[in-house]
Amino acid sequence: MGRIICAGLGPGDPELMSVRADRLVRSASHVAYFRKKGRPGQARKMVEGLLAPGVTEYAMEYPVTTELPFDSADYNDCLARFYDGWADRLAHEASARDVVVLCEGDPFFYGSFMHLYTRLRGRVAVDVVPGIPGMVGCWWATGSPMTWGDDVLTVLMGTMPEDDLVRHIEAADAIAIMKTGRNLPRVRSALARAGKLEQAWLVQHGTMPQQQMSRLADTAHEVCPYFAIVLVHGQGRRPEVAE
Structure with missing residues (x-):
């Protein structure tokens, strides 16, 4: 069994990343990160040049951002299915290896990872590395x-x-x-x-x-x-x- 490890990357400057998060990023063989469709993703940009050659990447592209009102039933349903799907996929990947999920700021401070955390907890081992909030x-x-x-x-x-x-x-x-x-x-x-x-x-x-x-x-x-x-x-x- 592997683990899901969410690494809080801090506010943006890679030099403000914790020593532990930096070590996890550099040694990761599988990384996942959120991004808007068609964009590289801020978390991915923050680790540019740090990832090992040949790392497997999972870009978790939001199905909707500002296209629907954030408090509408359609918006909540669309994102719920998105998080459900990625929780299932990451749990499957973690059955054989560690997967590092990249998160800007601190994962437990309004971070998108919280929605995966509540779905993954109890299904697979999950570690969270705190980061400096934005x-x-x-x-x-x-x-x-x-x-x-x-x-x-x-x-x-x-x-x-x-x-x-x-x-x-x-x-x-x-x-x-x-x-x-x-x-x-x-x-x-x-x-x-x-x-x-x-x-x-x-x-x-x-x-x-x-x-x-x-x-x-x-x-x-x-x-x-x-x-x-x-x-x-x-x-x-x-x-x-x-x-």
Whole structure:
């Protein structure tokens, strides 16, 4: 019997990958990764040049991404069948060998692997290697501490209804908003309504070669990449700086 080993690759820069994940990637004979159809896949791009010659690759291509509303029954049914199918295939492969599944960020922090994990657990041995979450790489890129003292950090999804975003933003000290993409106008509007737009930063492709960072209020974009996070830094209790 082999194992399914999910390696969290961190926020994007391969040098921020853990020693354990790097070792697993370099020694893997079979690797699987998610990607959008027609794209190389971010996780696969992150390990370019690290894989051994002759490695067997399994590209798990999403059957749908933005073509259907994410909260629709059709979307959920389509993805459920997709995860069911790949769980079966990976379980079969792991009956004879280890398979390393590549995952950006941390696999247990909004990672797609979670949907495979719940289907594979109890059927085959599964190991998960944690990674630095993408939002950590993004706030590191701003060069400013994200939280101070007893600040409360709130993580939100840009897919939420605008009124819900406003309610959470108003109650938070420090904020990370994920899944922005085409939801950026809604996120901008919610921050403006909550009086925090001027404090917000948009970090695109954090820690990656194409990283971009700007104040959200100065950004005219109506759409941003999937790998983009909006941040509002906490301003709470700070120790006095000695003169």
